[in-house]
Amino acid sequence: MxxxxxxxxxxxxxxxxxxxxxxxxxxxxxxxxxxxxxxxxxxxxxxxxxxxxxxxxxxxxxxxxxxxxxxxxxxxxxxxxxxxxxxxxxxxxxxxxxxxxxxxxxxxxxxxxxxxxxxxxxxxxxxxxxxxxxxxxxxxxxxxxxxxxxxxxxxxxxxxxxxxxxxxxxxxxxxxxxxxxxxxxxxxxxxxxxxxxxxxxxxxxxxxxxxxxxxxxxxxxxxxxxxxxPLIEGLDGVQKMSKSLGNYIGIDEAPNEIYGKAMSIPDELMVKYYQLVTDLPHEEVERMVNGLQDGTIHPRDAKMKLAYTLVRMYHGEEAAQEAEHHFKTVFQKRDIPEDIPEVTINQGQFENGQIWIVRLLVDLGLVPSNGEGRRMIQQGAVKVNGEKWEEVDANISVEDGMIIQVGKRKFAKIRLA
Missing domain, CATH: 3.40.50.620 (HUPs)
Known part of the structure; x- marks a missing residue:
């Protein structure tokens, strides 16, 4: 030519x-x-x-x-x-x-x-x-x-x-x-x-x-x-991103889920993510990459910018602002978020006001199965009103307004009917 x-x-x-x-x-x-x-x-x-x-x-x-x-x-x-x-x-x-x-x-x-x-x-x-x-x-x-x-x-x-x-x-x-x-x-x-x-x-x-x-x-x-x-690595930083491996961020996932997952990306992958999966202008990406390399931008700040950008791309500016606020409230301040979804439970299913903790997690939609509920408790990932719950086979006394948490991002407030 x-x-x-x-x-x-x-x-x-x-x-x-x-x-x-x-x-x-x-x-x-x-x-x-x-x-x-x-x-x-x-x-x-x-x-x-x-x-x-x-x-x-x-x-x-x-x-x-x-x-x-x-x-x-x-x-x-x-x-x-x-x-x-x-x-x-x-x-x-x-x-x-x-x-x-x-x-x-x-x-x-x-x-x-x-x-x-x-x-x-x-x-x-x-x-x-x-x-x-x-x-x-x-x-x-x-x-x-x-x-x-x-x-x-x-x-x-x-x-x-x-x-x-x-x-x-x-x-x-x-x-x-x-x-x-x-x-x-x-x-x-x-x-x-x-x-x-x-x-x-x-x-x-x-x-x-x-x-x-x-x-x-x-x-x-x-x-x-x-x-x-390149094929981009997933949240584990090792394997190619894949739904079957569970190391993925889906573009149709909820804003809080996208933001939270993005914050778990290994620091060493941030440059690659900025370059390959964001819609930021070339000059802005270059500033971010240079700032990470020379230490003028803190990795946490860069990661929050990345998380915000991904939510904004697929859910809009308002959703990105809300997801950032949610993350700061729950993870940086360690507070319980204000907008916890409420789940109504019929008191008639309880025996003496109590229910097996694992069954409660399933009924609230916080885990898909009894096995997953057991595993989350054993891993120390379940909290009741902010306190870690460690007894897999125990019953729990259910109260109106009780807050149950599984992992870092799943919450439910109980409403008794």
């Missing part, structure tokens, strides 16, 4: 966009090509077409899922076109990336239902008016068997087996279904169908992302650049 001549103002704009778009990226392939595409877009005032493919394999989105979405929002704010591809066709196969066995295929009904939920959550981050939403069944479903054979002929089995998870399964004599080989081909073909300039994805998606470049070349198109983003 030939060097593009820019005016001084255009060079400054290129430097500005590059600083924003490259922030937090693990790898850009090829970097010089991406810069050239960006320079051409600035010179000709023609926006880049930036693609992200999403398979709606699960209906709920957590903060880890928002890493590429925040990067898309940056592209969007800079005037570029976002191509959001809902993999309603590929989702029925399931991406085998990182899987040690063939993934269960979803039904069309499951994919459709998940996709609807996905879009509702995605537009909490992206501007729907500036987002082109496509479903890849539009171009994949009409392909004939001859088309599929022609597509498959553009990639060798040897190249497919270079993919890390396929190679591991092959060496371990674990089954690999033929249809799994088609997944990266179909994801790559999405880029052909949309003539994408850039594709985003996690580091675990490298093979699939590069497939788009390969197929665009095979079909005589200009190849897309690939921008890879």
């Amino acid at each position: 030939n060097e593009i001549e820019l005016t001084k103002e255009q060079q400054e704009e290129l430097a500005r966009q590059w600083a924003i778009l490259s922030r937090g990226a693990v790898e850009i392939i090829p970097e010089d090509e991406f810069k050239q595409k960006l320079a051409r877009a600035i010179k000709k005032t023609t926006p880049l077409k930036v693609k992200l493919g999403l398979d709606p394999s699960a209906p709920d989105i957590h903060i880890g899922h928002t890493v590429p979405l925040q990067k898309l929002k940056q592209f969007q704010d800079l005037g570029h076109i976002v191509q959001l591809v809902i993999g309603d066709f590929t989702g029925q196969i399931g991406d085998p990336t990182g899987k040690s066995e063939t993934r269960k295929q979803l039904t069309p009904e499951q994919v459709k239902q998940n996709a609807e939920t996905y879009l509702k959550q995605l537009f909490k981050i992206l501007d729907p008016k500036k987002t082109e939403v496509s479903y890849n069944s539009t171009w994949l479903a009409p392909l004939t068997f001859a088309d599929v054979v022609n597509l498959a002929a553009k990639m060798t089995v040897a190249r497919m087996l270079e993919r890390d998870d396929f190679e591991k399964r092959f060496r371990a004599n674990q089954s690999i279904s033929i249809h799994e080989f088609f997944y990266p081909l179909m994801q790559g073909y999405d880029s052909v169908a949309l003539h994408s300039d850039v594709e985003l994805g996690g580091t675990d998606q490298k093979f699939n992302l590069l497939m788009g470049r390969h197929l665009q070349k095979e079909f005589g198109q200009e190849q897309q650049a690939v921008l890879m983003l």
Whole structure:
């Protein structure tokens, strides 16, 4: 690609966009090509077409899922076109990336239902008016068997087996279904169908992302650049954020829950979270990162700013202010919050005014099961009127207005009927 001549103002704009778009990226392939595409877009005032493919394999989105979405929002704010591809066709196969066995295929009904939920959550981050939403069944479903054979002929089995998870399964004599080989081909073909300039994805998606470049070349198109983003660690600071591991922050969780969870993020992860999952301006993020590194900003203050920002992004300014007030009241001042939910209990279920403490926790909705109630008491996480309760098998005399607490964020005030 030939060097593009820019005016001084255009060079400054290129430097500005590059600083924003490259922030937090693990790898850009090829970097010089991406810069050239960006320079051409600035010179000709023609926006880049930036693609992200999403398979709606699960209906709920957590903060880890928002890493590429925040990067898309940056592209969007800079005037570029976002191509959001809902993999309603590929989702029925399931991406085998990182899987040690063939993934269960979803039904069309499951994919459709998940996709609807996905879009509702995605537009909490992206501007729907500036987002082109496509479903890849539009171009994949009409392909004939001859088309599929022609597509498959553009990639060798040897190249497919270079993919890390396929190679591991092959060496371990674990089954690999033929249809799994088609997944990266179909994801790559999405880029052909949309003539994408850039594709985003996690580091675990490298093979699939590069497939788009390969197929665009095979079909005589200009190849897309690939921008890879890191997989963000969860609240434990070790494992990738995952609902199954319980180390996640869901974007649809209650404001107090989001704020409280954000305050438990390890200090060493704060910079990564600021860079990857907030919508703060580039300059503000840089000030925060520099302040943490040179010690002029206390980690606690930075964490409270992060928690406030996450709640504000998904629930609004007022909810963020209330969540911050709640946190300060409950955890910094160690007071009992003012707005405790009240739960009405019929006195008729008590024997001599007493009830088993574990059953009470379940009835109040503070724990999902007797087993969890026992565990919380054994861990010292249950308080009655501010005093720790330690007797798992004991009954408790229930009084009107009694406050029960489980963990740091769950409270209930008893109202007797």
